[in-house]
Amino acid sequence: MVLGSDLRRGSGRLGALIAAAVLALALSACGNDSGGGGTAPTSTSAEATPSETPSATEPSDPAAAEKEIRENWATFFDPGTSKQDRQAVLENGSLLGPLLDAFSGDQRGQDVEAKVTKVEFTSATEADVTYSLLLKGVTVLPDSKGTSVEQDGTWKVSVKTLCGLVGLSGNASAPGC
Template identity: 40%
Template sequence: MRVSKALAACSFVAILAASVTGCSSDDSDDSASSETTTSAAATTTAAAELDAAGKQEITDAYVTFFNGTSPVDVRVGLVENGDTFRPALEGMAADPRASATTVTVAAVEGVDETNANVTYTLLMGGTPVMPDQGGQAVNQDGTWKVAAATFCALLSVQGGGTLPPGC
């Protein structure tokens, strides 16, 4: 169990590091500086908008998606590129242990207009099994969803064979 938790933590750290790594420019002219300032202001505004309008939507998406009793069709609509994951979600729905899965969300932080970082704890039967995990949310077609990378990371920790298409 500890090995699984350690692997999960490493997976999430790797995904988080990959999602926040960006490019920078060595240009030091005024236009580059102006673009950077404008970009920073836009990111700050997006984060503020997320705090006001998106935080609850992201929290609700995580809570509903990771609730093992949520219908497959609902869960498909709450994960990025959900139709790709339908077979995996149907398989999980058939597993009686999956119905005991829930999640609590501790924090949501906007990254930009279409991405957010989420801190959550996965529970089985109310007992934390993966506390304080880092995940992502994406705004796809105007709806905040659990990022495919987050779901794939959990599937890879679960093991049991090949990852589904989309991972």
């Protein structure tokens, strides 16, 4: 599922290659909703609500947002987390039950954890997340790159991050990716 080959301790080069693949997948799947049209309106409407800051580079409370991102990533990648709880912290999670089944159905998926090491906000509703992926407590993908998005008031693991990881398993046809 997450890892498509037999990774042994000391295979740092392979881990670095896989991390680079995750980054490349994430960047190529970046179909970002924030592009074109929303950040510099030219309409005659002068009623911009003060709470909307489309050009903000971070949320109004970055410390609280970072804490939530770290907690939600830990929840999502905790082997003991239920499917329902994973859906709650995955972007569009309520629509992605089959993708979660594919992710969780593999034995390795049940042994995967993530440790967030860095959060950098790129907007008020998106953040780049640096994390290490652990398999049975052993780091297999150090310094991996992913994203988190704020959706419906909750900071969630992005679909493109999960799809990048699922893609490493060789399952290019995972439902939802």
